[in-house]
Amino acid sequence: MHKLQRKLQTDHLHLLRLLKCLSHEIDCYDFDSQRSADLAVILSALDYMTVYSDKWHHPAEDIIFDRLLEKSVEQSDLIQALKNEHQTITQETHKIHELFKNVSEDCVVSANELLTSARHFIMLQKQHIEKESEYVYPLMDAAFSDEDWNAIEKEIILQNDPLFDESSKKEYDHLYRFIVDLEKSKQE
Numbered sequence: 536m537h538k539l540q541r542k543l544q545t546d547h548l549h550l551l552r553l554l555k556c557l558s559h560e561i562d563c564y565d566f567d568s569q570r571s572a573d574l575a576v577i578l579s580a581l582d583y584m585t586v587y588s589d590k591w592h593h594p595a596e597d598i599i600f601d602r603l604l605e606k607s608v609e610q611s612d613l614i615q616a617l618k619n620e621h622q623t624i625t626q627e628t629h630k631i632h633e634l635f636k637n638v639s640e641d642c643v644v645s646a647n648e649l650l651t652s653a654r655h656f657i658m659l660q661k662q663h664i665e666k667e668s669e670y671v672y673p674l675m676d677a678a679f680s681d682e683d684w685n686a687i688e689k690e691i692i693l694q695n696d697p698l699f700d701e702s703s704k705k706e707y708d709h710l711y712r713f714i715v716d717l718e719k720s721k722q723e
């Protein structure tokens with residue numbers, strides 16, 4: 536497997552971990568929740584998705600998906616739909632980020648609106664990853680030669696993952712510890 540494909544697949548695993556954590560915090564807005572949400576964690580998670588997933592992961596996939604489309608692979612309609620979803624997800628990340636920024640600035644946002652929008656957003660992201668993992672990523676090995684990957688590599692500027700890469704955890708340190716502690720508490 537090419538290293539770019541591996542990195543993008545690792546991104547998916549990381550994003551699923553993050554979405555689980557986000558979902559756990561969003562549940563605090565449910566009427567019968569006994570906990571209060573850690574707003575810093577929610578804002579940090581949405582910020583990370585804006586600066587890494589929406590600015591690097593999806594654009595990198597767009598370059599790869601365009602090349603798959605040139606090869607007239609099966610699933611072309613789905614690949615096009617997933618490319619369109621990248622734009623939808625980016626818009627939705629922005630919207631939901633603004634919503635929670637309003638909450639942090641003490642603007643009145645109903646718990647119901649937060650719950651509905653955030654759960655919809657999480658579902659959209661999860662389903663997107665599932666479709667890519669199941670139907671699109673398995674096509675890459677057969678579709679791409681070394682020359683294809685070399686050409687793709689020239690178009691994609693590699694970027695560190697600012698949350699999950701060992702070397703660059705500082706900015707999202709609180710969020711990272713929160714994810715790891717939550718995972719530990721669920722295992723116990």
Ligand SMILES: [Fe+2]
Pocket residue numbers: 593596617621663667
């Ligand atoms: Fe994607």
Ligand SMILES: [Fe+2]
Pocket residue numbers: 547592596664667
């Ligand atoms: Fe993806």
